[in-house]
Amino acid sequence: MSPSASSTVARLEGVSKAYSGRSVLTDFDFALEAGSVVALLGPNGAGKSTVAGLITGRLAADAGAVALFDRDPRDADSRARMGVMLQAAGLPEALTVAEAVGLHAGYFKRRLKTKDILEQAGLTALAKRRCDKLSGGEQRRVHFALAIAGAPDFLVLDEPTTGFDPEARRAMWRLVREKADAGVGVLLATHHMDEAEALADRIVVIADGKIIADGPPAAIKAKVAGSTIRIRTGLSPAHLKMLPSAAKVDQRGADTAILTTNARATLEALFSADPAFTDFEVTSASLEDALADIIANTVKEAA
Amino acid sequence: MSALVAAAPGVYVREAGAEVIKSARMPQFIIPTIVLPPAFYALFALGMGSGNVEMATRTLATFGVFAVMGPALFGFGANVAGERETGQLELKRLSPMPAGAHIAAKLVATIVFSAFAFALIYGLAIFAGVRLAPTQWATLATVHTIAVLPFALIGLGFGYRLGQKGAIAIANIVFLAMAVMGGLWMPVAVLPEFIQTIAWALPSYHLGEIALMAVGQSDAANLWLHAGPLALITSAAAIFAWTGQGRHAA
Numbered sequence: 001m002s003p004s005a006s007s008t009v010a011r012l013e014g015v016s017k018a019y020s021g022r023s024v025l026t027d028f029d030f031a032l033e034a035g036s037v038v039a040l041l042g043p044n045g046a047g048k049s050t051v052a053g054l055i056t057g058r059l060a061a062d063a064g065a066v067a068l069f070d071r072d073p074r075d076a077d078s079r080a081r082m083g084v085m086l087q088a089a090g091l092p093e094a095l096t097v098a099e100a101v102g103l104h105a106g107y108f109k110r111r112l113k114t115k116d117i118l119e120q121a122g123l124t125a126l127a128k129r130r131c132d133k134l135s136g137g138e139q140r141r142v143h144f145a146l147a148i149a150g151a152p153d154f155l156v157l158d159e160p161t162t163g164f165d166p167e168a169r170r171a172m173w174r175l176v177r178e179k180a181d182a183g184v185g186v187l188l189a190t191h192h193m194d195e196a197e198a199l200a201d202r203i204v205v206i207a208d209g210k211i212i213a214d215g216p217p218a219a220i221k222a223k224v225a226g227s228t229i230r231i232r233t234g235l236s237p238a239h240l241k242m243l244p245s246a247a248k249v250d251q252r253g254a255d256t257a258i259l260t261t262n263a264r265a266t267l268e269a270l271f272s273a274d275p276a277f278t279d280f281e282v283t284s285a286s287l288e289d290a291l292a293d294i295i296a297n298t299v300k301e302a303a
Numbered sequence: 304m305s306a307l308v309a310a311a312p313g314v315y316v317r318e319a320g321a322e323v324i325k326s327a328r329m330p331q332f333i334i335p336t337i338v339l340p341p342a343f344y345a346l347f348a349l350g351m352g353s354g355n356v357e358m359a360t361r362t363l364a365t366f367g368v369f370a371v372m373g374p375a376l377f378g379f380g381a382n383v384a385g386e387r388e389t390g391q392l393e394l395k396r397l398s399p400m401p402a403g404a405h406i407a408a409k410l411v412a413t414i415v416f417s418a419f420a421f422a423l424i425y426g427l428a429i430f431a432g433v434r435l436a437p438t439q440w441a442t443l444a445t446v447h448t449i450a451v452l453p454f455a456l457i458g459l460g461f462g463y464r465l466g467q468k469g470a471i472a473i474a475n476i477v478f479l480a481m482a483v484m485g486g487l488w489m490p491v492a493v494l495p496e497f498i499q500t501i502a503w504a505l506p507s508y509h510l511g512e513i514a515l516m517a518v519g520q521s522d523a524a525n526l527w528l529h530a531g532p533l534a535l536i537t538s539a540a541a542i543f544a545w546t547g548q549g550r551h552a553a
Binding site for chain 2: 087091093104106109111
């Protein structure tokens with residue numbers, strides 16, 4: 001009974017939210033579809049946790065409409081279709097992993113069997129271990145187990161792999177991917193760009209309460225700059241900025257870095273403008289570079 | 304009935320079971336609150352007041368209230384504060400768990416552990432020569448069970464507002480102040496006059512007096528004189544607890 005791929009899981013329409021007079025979101029629109037992983041990125045205080053809080057029903061909007069499965073997120077029935085992994089979360093210390101998972105699963109009518117939940121989260125061997133005897137990574141896996149206990153159609157994951165070694169991270173990404181492929185909509189909040197790049201079908205960048213970029217990871221990267229050209233040149237930064245496709249110029253001593261959306265076009269123009277330039281190197285921009293650039297440009301425009 | 308949310312009675316039972324298990328597996332927290340009041344009672348009734356059955360009966364009534372205060376104040380105050388700080392409460396709120404299940408479960412666990420404490424005191428009282436009619440024992444046990452409620456609500460109110468350390472500190476102060484000024488250790492009548500005035504605002508005083516009525520040491524005709532203020536104080540504590548909810552929301 002997985003929902004059709006096109007159905008909307010969560011929707012924010014014209015939402016505004018302010019805290020003690022300080023506006024965080026203004027006329028904000030957002031939608032998350034079933035079967036997709038959407039990563040929310042942006043600087044701290046940009047409004048990411050407010051968006052997550054509104055969708056999960058933790059916060060109430062000042063204006064606009066918030067819907068989870070076309071209902072109020074505070075309805076018990078919408079909450080019953082949602083699984084949440086909070087960033088700061090403890091566990092009932094004195095309960096075993098199986099007891100804690102079974103207790104939580106018991107809130108849902110459409111729950112998975114405790115045995116199956118533990119297996120999916122890779123916790124079978126730890127079933128009888130008390131929660132206060134777990135490592136940080138193991139605790140995080142229990143949090144994931146709690147999130148999937150009610151066979152949710154919507155998963156909210158806040159920094160799911162904090163404290164994981166690389167192998168455990170990839171294992172967790174596989175689990176999340178499996179859920180998404182089975183039709184679950186996933187909202188991912190993360191500070192790790194590699195995580196967003198590996199997991200997300202769509203990246204939504206928020207700054208100052210507005211969506212400043214929205215698209216697949218590859219498109220986000222392409223939007224700013226396909227690559228970085230590092231060179232030594234006699235040309236001034238102002239001149240370099242005029243080159244075709246150049247998005248941003250950074251000068252550090254004798255070295256200059258040019259962010260470009262089309263390295264070929266920029267380089268060709270560079271050859272004719274300064275045939276004497278030396279030490280050139282072209283690297284593809286990371287998602288992190290791209291985001292830093294998008295956010296910096298937005299802030300500059302606003303100022 | 305919802306097709307997605309589990310039936311409430313089952314959730315309440317499982318949640319209460321989990322709370323009892325959690326406390327039972329943390330003996331370092333629960334044992335002192337259970338053992339301390341009977342130990343004090345033994346000191347008063349069997350040690351200092353040896354052979355004085357009237358005193359043993361009187362202190363049976365008031366120490367039973369004292370015995371309930373520990374698990375109620377600490378169980379709710381410190382425990383809820385800890386679960387709130389670690390996000391466990393938040394996770395339950397975001398789940399379809401019925402809103403009352405968590406608090407009801409803690410109330411059940413508190414009553415279970417309080418009952419251990421006052422049952423120990425009842426045993427010691429019989430040992431000290433106290434003899435009550437079965438109906439008197441039943442009434443006394445009912446009063447002591449009801450006594451959980453106001454203290455649990457006060458503890459809950461602090462648990463919602465303070466961190467775990469703060470809640471423990473406040474619970475300690477409230478615990479001692481209520482015991483001494485509420486006349487649970489020695490009658491209010493022997494305390495300074497201003498404390499006698501303060502006692503009227505304390506649930507421990509009224510519960511102690513009602514428990515004394517149950518064992519025939521105070522005139523039951525005055526029941527409403529204490530039940531009335533107790534109901535008012537309990538309502539105020541309920542408001543204190545209720546308004547503390549969601550204080551943690553970012």
